[in-house]
Amino acid sequence: MNVRRLIPAAALAGAVALGATALTACSGASAAGGNTDGKLAVTASFYPMQFLAERIGKEHVAVTTLTKPGVEPHDLEITPKQTGRLGESDVILYLKTLQPAVDKAVAQSGVKNVVDAGTLTALEAHAASGHDDHDHAAGDHAAEGEEHDHDHGGAGKDPHVWLDPAKYAEIAKGVGAALGKADPAHAADYEKNTATLVTELGSLDAEFKDGLKNTASKTFITTHAAFGYLAERYGLDQEGISGIDPESEPSPARMKDLQGVAAKDKVTTVFFETLAGDKTANALAKDTGLKTDVLDPLEGITDKSQGADYFEVMRSNLKNLQKALGAK
Known part of the structure; x- marks a missing residue:
C-alpha cells in the first residue's frame, strides 16, 4: 500500500507537484509506500531505465520493472493489475514509443513524476542501412542538445539511444535531477551518484572510440x-x-x-x-x-x-x- 493514500487529498496534490518545494521535501520519506520501507517507489519500463534508477538511487529507492528478464520489450503487454500498481509509483521512468503498451499505461496512471527518457537527449531517425546517411566520421555529432533529423521516408525516431554511452549519460543526468525533485531529502546523494555514473559512461565512450x-x-x-x-x-x-x-x-x-x-x-x-x-x-x-x-x-x-x-x-x-x- 502506498503511504500517500494516508495523506489528505489537498496535501497529496501539493506533495507530488515538482514546483512545490516546501511540500515535496517530505515526499521521499512519506510517498514511497509501506511495501518499500520508506524508499522512493520507482517503476522502470525496461532494463536500461531500471539500471539508471538503481545506480543513481541506490539505497534510497525501491525499483520495480514492467519488463521481466527474458521478455522482448517491444512485445510487452501490460495487465490491468500492473496498470493499477503503476499508479502507486512515486516516479515512473520510461522511453516513449518503444513500448506502446507502456505508453498507454503511463498515460492512465495518474502519476505526477513521469520521466520520458526521450526528452532528455536528442533522438534521431536511423535507417536499416547506414550507408545512406553516414560518412564514417567518428564522433561527427552536432553540438550537445542539437536535434538530428535524418529523413528516411518519414520514419520515426530511433528509441535505442542507451546504446550510445554519451547519450545515455545525458539521460542519466536527467534521471538524477528527476529523482532529486521527487525526493529532495536525498537530492545530494542522487547528484553524487549521477556524477559517478556519468564519469563511468565517459570512460566507456573512450574505450569504444579507441577500440x-x-x-x-x-x-x-x-x-x-x-x-x-x-x-x-x-x-x-x-x-x-x-x-x-x-x-x-x-x-x-x-x-x-x-x-x-x-x-x-x-x-x-x-x-x-x-x-x-x-x-x-x-x-x-x-x-x-x-x-x-x-x-x-x-x-x-x-x-x-x-x-x-x-x-x-x-x-x-x-x-x-x-x-x-x-x-x-
Missing part, C-alpha cells in the same frame, strides 16, 4: 537495427536485416542486398541478439559463408547475456565488434 578507431571494415550486419546511435557515434555503418522492430521480416530483396554489402565491405560476421532468435542471422550467414556472433541491444539481462549489467554487456559488445571488424 574502433582503426578497423579493417566499418560495416556490421545485425538482425535488429538497434545500433544506429552506436554506429554514428563511432564511425560505423549498421546494416540491419530487420528494422527497428526485431520481429519484422526482411524481404528477399533485402537479403540479396545484404549479400552484396557483405562482399563489398568485407563483412565477416552476422550479429544476432540474446532476446530474439538467430534463425534469420543463420540463414544469411549460411548464404554468404559468414560467421555469427552476439551483439546485444541491452533491452534486458538474462543468464544468457554476456555480462551481468550494462557495462559488462557493452564491453562484450565492443569485444565482439572489434573481432568482427578486424580492429588493429
Whole structure:
C-alpha cells in the first residue's frame, strides 16, 4: 500500500507537484509506500531505465520493472493489475514509443513524476542501412542538445539511444535531477551518484572510440537495427536485416542486398541478439559463408547475456565488434 493514500487529498496534490518545494521535501520519506520501507517507489519500463534508477538511487529507492528478464520489450503487454500498481509509483521512468503498451499505461496512471527518457537527449531517425546517411566520421555529432533529423521516408525516431554511452549519460543526468525533485531529502546523494555514473559512461565512450578507431571494415550486419546511435557515434555503418522492430521480416530483396554489402565491405560476421532468435542471422550467414556472433541491444539481462549489467554487456559488445571488424 502506498503511504500517500494516508495523506489528505489537498496535501497529496501539493506533495507530488515538482514546483512545490516546501511540500515535496517530505515526499521521499512519506510517498514511497509501506511495501518499500520508506524508499522512493520507482517503476522502470525496461532494463536500461531500471539500471539508471538503481545506480543513481541506490539505497534510497525501491525499483520495480514492467519488463521481466527474458521478455522482448517491444512485445510487452501490460495487465490491468500492473496498470493499477503503476499508479502507486512515486516516479515512473520510461522511453516513449518503444513500448506502446507502456505508453498507454503511463498515460492512465495518474502519476505526477513521469520521466520520458526521450526528452532528455536528442533522438534521431536511423535507417536499416547506414550507408545512406553516414560518412564514417567518428564522433561527427552536432553540438550537445542539437536535434538530428535524418529523413528516411518519414520514419520515426530511433528509441535505442542507451546504446550510445554519451547519450545515455545525458539521460542519466536527467534521471538524477528527476529523482532529486521527487525526493529532495536525498537530492545530494542522487547528484553524487549521477556524477559517478556519468564519469563511468565517459570512460566507456573512450574505450569504444579507441577500440574502433582503426578497423579493417566499418560495416556490421545485425538482425535488429538497434545500433544506429552506436554506429554514428563511432564511425560505423549498421546494416540491419530487420528494422527497428526485431520481429519484422526482411524481404528477399533485402537479403540479396545484404549479400552484396557483405562482399563489398568485407563483412565477416552476422550479429544476432540474446532476446530474439538467430534463425534469420543463420540463414544469411549460411548464404554468404559468414560467421555469427552476439551483439546485444541491452533491452534486458538474462543468464544468457554476456555480462551481468550494462557495462559488462557493452564491453562484450565492443569485444565482439572489434573481432568482427578486424580492429588493429
